[in-house]
Amino acid sequence: MATPPPPTQPEADAALASTTGPGSDSQLVPAVPARFEDPGLPEHRLRRTDTDPRAAKRAERTVSLLFGLAMLAGVGFVVAYFAIRITDPTSAIRSTQFTGLALAVMLLCIGFGAVHWAKQLMPDHEQIEQRHRVASTPLEQQQAGQILSQGAVEVGLPRRKLLWGSLVGALATLPVVGAVPLWGLKTHNRNQTPAQALSHTVWRSGMRLLKEADKTPIKPSDLSLHEVVHVIPQVTTAQGHLRPDVDANAVNSHHELTLNELAKAVVLLMRIPPGDLKEPAERKNWSVEGIVAYSKICTHVGCPIALYEKTTSHLLCPCHQSTFDAADQCKVVFGPANRPLPQLPITVDAQGYLIAQSDFTEPVGPSFPERG
Amino acid sequence: MTTTRTPASAAGRYVDARLGVARLAKVALRKVFPDHWSFMLGEIALYSFVVLLITGTFLTFFFNPSMTEVVYNGSYVPLKGIPMSEAMNSTMNISFDVRGGLLMRQIHHWAALMFLAAIAVHMMRVFFTGAFRKPREFNWIIGVNLFILGILEGFAGYSLPDDLLSGNGLRIAEGITRSIPVIGSYASFLLFGGEFPGSDFIPRLYIVHVLLIPGVILALITAHLIMVVFHKHTQYPGPGRTNSNVVGYPLMPVYLAKAGGFFFLVFGVLALLGAFVSINPIWNYGPYHPSPVSAGSQPDWYMAFLDGALRLMPGWETHLFGWTISWNVFVPAAVFPGILFTALMFYPFIEAWISGDRREHHLADRPRNQPTRTGLGVAGITLYALLMIAGGNDVLATLFHLSINAMTQTLRVLVFVVPVFAFWLTRRLCLGLQRRDRETVLRGSESGTIIQTPSGEFVEIHTPTTPQRAFALASHDSPAPLELPAAQDPRGVRRPGSRALARLRARLSHFYFADALTPATPAEVAAVVHHHDEPTPLPVGDNPQPSTKA
Numbered sequence: 060m061a062t063p064p065p066p067t068q069p070e071a072d073a074a075l076a077s078t079t080g081p082g083s084d085s086q087l088v089p090a091v092p093a094r095f096e097d098p099g100l101p102e103h104r105l106r107r108t109d110t111d112p113r114a115a116k117r118a119e120r121t122v123s124l125l126f127g128l129a130m131l132a133g134v135g136f137v138v139a140y141f142a143i144r145i146t147d148p149t150s151a152i153r154s155t156q157f158t159g160l161a162l163a164v165m166l167l168c169i170g171f172g173a174v175h176w177a178k179q180l181m182p183d184h185e186q187i188e189q190r191h192r193v194a195s196t197p198l199e200q201q202q203a204g205q206i207l208s209q210g211a212v213e214v215g216l217p218r219r220k221l222l223w224g225s226l227v228g229a230l231a232t233l234p235v236v237g238a239v240p241l242w243g244l245k246t247h248n249r250n251q252t253p254a255q256a257l258s259h260t261v262w263r264s265g266m267r268l269l270k271e272a273d274k275t276p277i278k279p280s281d282l283s284l285h286e287v288v289h290v291i292p293q294v295t296t297a298q299g300h301l302r303p304d305v306d307a308n309a310v311n312s313h314h315e316l317t318l319n320e321l322a323k324a325v326v327l328l329m330r331i332p333p334g335d336l337k338e339p340a341e342r343k344n345w346s347v348e349g350i351v352a353y354s355k356i357c358t359h360v361g362c363p364i365a366l367y368e369k370t371t372s373h374l375l376c377p378c379h380q381s382t383f384d385a386a387d388q389c390k391v392v393f394g395p396a397n398r399p400l401p402q403l404p405i406t407v408d409a410q411g412y413l414i415a416q417s418d419f420t421e422p423v424g425p426s427f428p429e430r431g
Numbered sequence: 432m433t434t435t436r437t438p439a440s441a442a443g444r445y446v447d448a449r450l451g452v453a454r455l456a457k458v459a460l461r462k463v464f465p466d467h468w469s470f471m472l473g474e475i476a477l478y479s480f481v482v483l484l485i486t487g488t489f490l491t492f493f494f495n496p497s498m499t500e501v502v503y504n505g506s507y508v509p510l511k512g513i514p515m516s517e518a519m520n521s522t523m524n525i526s527f528d529v530r531g532g533l534l535m536r537q538i539h540h541w542a543a544l545m546f547l548a549a550i551a552v553h554m555m556r557v558f559f560t561g562a563f564r565k566p567r568e569f570n571w572i573i574g575v576n577l578f579i580l581g582i583l584e585g586f587a588g589y590s591l592p593d594d595l596l597s598g599n600g601l602r603i604a605e606g607i608t609r610s611i612p613v614i615g616s617y618a619s620f621l622l623f624g625g626e627f628p629g630s631d632f633i634p635r636l637y638i639v640h641v642l643l644i645p646g647v648i649l650a651l652i653t654a655h656l657i658m659v660v661f662h663k664h665t666q667y668p669g670p671g672r673t674n675s676n677v678v679g680y681p682l683m684p685v686y687l688a689k690a691g692g693f694f695f696l697v698f699g700v701l702a703l704l705g706a707f708v709s710i711n712p713i714w715n716y717g718p719y720h721p722s723p724v725s726a727g728s729q730p731d732w733y734m735a736f737l738d739g740a741l742r743l744m745p746g747w748e749t750h751l752f753g754w755t756i757s758w759n760v761f762v763p764a765a766v767f768p769g770i771l772f773t774a775l776m777f778y779p780f781i782e783a784w785i786s787g788d789r790r791e792h793h794l795a796d797r798p799r800n801q802p803t804r805t806g807l808g809v810a811g812i813t814l815y816a817l818l819m820i821a822g823g824n825d826v827l828a829t830l831f832h833l834s835i836n837a838m839t840q841t842l843r844v845l846v847f848v849v850p851v852f853a854f855w856l857t858r859r860l861c862l863g864l865q866r867r868d869r870e871t872v873l874r875g876s877e878s879g880t881i882i883q884t885p886s887g888e889f890v891e892i893h894t895p896t897t898p899q900r901a902f903a904l905a906s907h908d909s910p911a912p913l914e915l916p917a918a919q920d921p922r923g924v925r926r927p928g929s930r931a932l933a934r935l936r937a938r939l940s941h942f943y944f945a946d947a948l949t950p951a952t953p954a955e956v957a958a959v960v961h962h963h964d965e966p967t968p969l970p971v972g973d974n975p976q977p978s979t980k981a
Contacts, residue, residue, distance in 0.1 A: 091953045091954045091957050092953055093952060093953075093954070094905070094906065094950075094952060094953070095872075095898065095901050095902045095905050095906060095952075095953055096898075096902070097670060097671065097673065097902055097906075098670045098671075098898045098899050098902055099670060099671045100670060100671030100672075100678065101670055101671070101899060140530060140531065143530075145506070145527070145528065145530055146506065147506050147508075147527075148506060148507050148527050148714075151506070151526065151527045151528070151533055152533070154530055154531070154533075154534075155531075155533040155534045155537070155705075155706060156706050156707060158530075158531055158534055158706070159534045159537075159538075159702055159703070159705055159706020159707065160703075160706050160707075162534070162699075162702045162706070163699045163700075163702035163703040163706060164699075165699075166695045166696070166698045166699030166702055167695070167696060167699035167700075167703075169692070169695040169699075170692045170693065170694070170695030170696035170697075170698075170699055171692070171696070172692070173688045173689070173691055173692025173695065174688070174689055174692040174693065174696070176688055176692075177684070177685050177686075177688035177689045177692065178689075181684050181685050181688060182685070183680070183685070185678050185679060185680065186461075186463050186678070186679065186680065186681055187463070187671070187676050187677070187678050188462070188463040188663070188676060188677045188678075189675060189676050189677075190663055190674075190675050190676060190677060190793060192791075193566040193661075193662065193791060241621065242621070244621040244622070244624060244631075245617075245620045245621050245624060245625060246624040246625060246629075246631055247624055247625025247626065247629055247631075248620065248625040248626060252616075253616035253617055253619065253620045254616055256620075256625070256626055257616060257626070271722060289722060291722075318628055318719075318720070318721060319625075319626050319627070319628065319629060321720070321721045321722065322602075322626070322627055322628060322721035323626075325721055325722045355722065356721075359606065359741075359746070359759065359760065360602070360603045360605075360606025360607060360610075360741070360760055361602045361603065361605060361606040361627070362599055362602065362603065362724055363599075363721060363722055363723065363724045365723070365724050365726060366726065377724055377725075377726040377727070377728070377825065378599065378603060378724065378728070379738075379741050379742045380742060380824070380825060380835055380836075380839065381746070382836075391746055393836050393839075394742075394746060394839070395741060395742060395743075395744050395745065395746050395759045395760075395763075396746050396759070397746040397747065397748035397757070397759055398748070424606070425605075425606035425609050425610070425757070425760065426609065426610065426748060426755045426757045426760075427609040427610075427615050427616040427619070427755065428609075428611075428612060428613050428614070428615045428616060428754055428755055428756070429616060429753070429754065429755075430755040431750060431753045431754065431755060
């Protein structure tokens with residue numbers, strides 16, 4: 060490939076942008092060209108290993124030593140693999156470190172050896188290869204064009220419009236047939252539209268609020284001022300049976316909520332100082348003694364909201380810092396969320412435990428197009 | 432031709448008789464590659480990908496991509512008896528009960544970070560040196576797509592263990608999917624098989640992660656490399672290195688040894704990281720559960736810019752006729768990256784249109800010689816960096832005791848202001864460097880030796896510039912801005928095409944190239960020498976005249 064392009068293709072050179080100017084000013088000032096002339100490749104400089112046989116021998120020994128070390132490290136890897144028994148995380152990490160070190164030493168020795176060999180001992184004369192024009196020759200382009208246009212004529216491209224139109228139509232239908240079976244990807248919630256499924260949670264009227272930590276019911280007196288409790292719904296009776304008003308599909312065989320149900324049903328319960336709490340008239344009876352319950356799922360993109368700031372009664376989502384005012388209907392006070400956190404209307408039952416009055420009155424979690 | 436009958440030559444003849452490979456080998460093995468450290472960046476990406484394939488295959492032998500709930504009973508005591516998905520359980524077993532498992536997992540994760548980092552830096556190199564210009568535009572597009580696919584592949588990969596961190600990441604992805612106008616909820620239900628989290632997603636993500644995306648990446652890498660061989664590599668300008676040749680070392684043996692050795696070096700560094708630097712310790716996070724979340728959690732670095740964009744966007748939504756459009760999610764998570772990557776993909780064509788340059792380019796630009804392009808690139812990197820900072824705003828606010836709200840609000844302004852400033856500053860710096868190059872060619876470089884002339888004047892001796900250096904510094908061409916062509920051609924016929932478009936093109940071209948300096952010419956050097964009426968050394972007079980503007 061180190062041959063110059065054939066002289067029969069002068070356009071090949073002309074197509075490549077020339078960096079040295081044509082020197083059009085040379086008639087005016089014959090001594091000074093328009094651009095600096097290419098002085099050519101600098102003179103090749105010999106390496107120590109080219110001139111001194113002892114240096115070359117030394118380089119050879121270094122490379123061989125590195126390859127030898129790689130071999131030893133390989134043996135070390137096998138030894139480390141079998142010698143370190145994994146019984147607990149500490150030994151697993153020790154095994155990782157020793158086998159990893161041996162592997163790294165082996166790989167690095169091979170790598171350094173090969174590069175050192177190339178740099179010190181392999182020929183380092185720079186070679187020049189001419190570039191060829193990327194485009195085909197005009198003749199080739201013409202020939203290819205002829206074959207294409209002849210082929211088009213042979214299949215009747217301009218004339219047989221009906222034939223081609225119907226073929227294009229048939230092929231255009233194909234992606235539809237390919238895409239439609241993807242509808243089957245929706246394997247659950249078959250009898251519901253997404254909007255229907257997203258609009259309800261497992262919360263029902265009369266369902267007790269349980270502390271998520273120990274699954275016990277909560278009395279208003281359990282909550283001190285500004286105390287926050289992570290809450291899940293109680294879906295079983297006192298005897299551990301599934302309550303009749305709970306959708307049996309929503310819970311697993313242990314009568315516990317599935318992750319799917321929990322993903323919408325988790326609630327934050329907190330007691331707001333009576334003077335701070337701002338409630339509109341229609342929500343006046345949604346709280347109990349200043350205790351309010353809000354969905355824990357952020358209305359931005361659905362992270363669980365975890366941080367509560369006592370001095371301001373603000374709830375902060377740790378993912379993208381949307382901030383909600385728990386004292387004022389969990390309205391957004393900062394960050395990328397748009398909607399307030401949905402409130403769960405609560406009251407107390409005959410035994411004095413906190414219960415839900417109903418499900419959430421609006422969908423929880425991030426917005427979706429049909430959300431309205 | 433001598434007929435040597437070694438076993439190797441016999442084997443070669445055997446294969447050649449069936450595949451005719453000698454013809455190819457003759458050309459390919461002596462193929463010349465230019466030598467420069469910045470040409471190794473793409474290699475790092477390639478070798479990281481090979482490491483990903485090797486370690487990833489090992490991991491598939493032990494990983495079970497199922498969301499079925501099991502109770503953990505492995506050797507990590509704090510999680511014993513805790514229910515978790517089979518995916519998390521098998522990842523725990525890979526980490527603590529399979530020998531070499533944790534090493535492979537950690538090398539795999541480090542290699543993924545390295546893969547994307549190397550692609551990003553390689554892309555910067557190609558951008559700033561103009562190596563995307565004709566005839567390499569298609570290869571640039573392939574490269575941008577490899578970056579996008581790499582991001583998706585990485586996200587899919589770190590979501591598979593189904594731990595608390597990645598589960599919350601998936602929940603964010605679900606929230607983003609819901610924000611697609613009109614079809615959002617359906618798109619989410621199709622992806623997850625129903626409501627989040629469901630039981631379908633991890634198995635689906637698994638096949639996407641181990642087959643679909645790697646298959647496409649592999650095909651694109653193959654095409655990418657074939658094009659590199661076909662176009663021959665670009666090279667930096669210098670004596671003997673022109674637009675119509677390649678100067679370097681042949682594949683056989685030098686590059687085979689160097690590149691092959693470099694693969695082992697990259698793998699070796701990744702093995703060191705995997706052995707000693709803990710990454711994604713899922714046992715600290717625990718299994719996914721919808722209620723808890725860890726504060727200060729961060730995605731892998733390549734997702735941070737999108738996370739930052741999500742954090743900075745104000746909470747805008749439109750509620751119209753019973754429909755919701757979530758600008759607060761859809762714009763930063765979908766529209767913004769869409770515009771960013773589309774602009775990146777089409778940049779070579781945009782620049783070619785603005786410059787009107789239709790020539791082939793095989794010499795790398797020095798970034799200073801393209802001030803506007805370099806400025807745009809730095810502005811882009813600045814924006815990306817600011818969004819990454821925004822992605823860690825909570826961590827930074829805690830670290831530096833700043834108000835998170837003030838920080839977010841400041842960043843909302845800075846993402847618009849700082850890139851513009853970075854563009855302006857970079858362009859000025861490039862023009863300044865161009866001036867210095869001209870000065871160096873015209874007057875040589877400062878030697879530090881000051882002499883006193885008999886008349887009492889002090890002058891510094893300037894070391895004259897060698898012809899080699901002058902050629903390297905002043906052989907580039909400086910494109911002139913396109914002028915707006917007259918509305919009618921000389922015969923009074925109206926030119927075809929949109930007039931407004933032509934005007935836009937001329938203005939952009941002016942914006943791009945009007946300030947560019949022309950490189951020094953031998954005539955100018957002669958003039959300087961003549962002006963001072965001294966041959967060499969070339970002293971700088973007491974009032975150094977500014978170099979002439981183009």
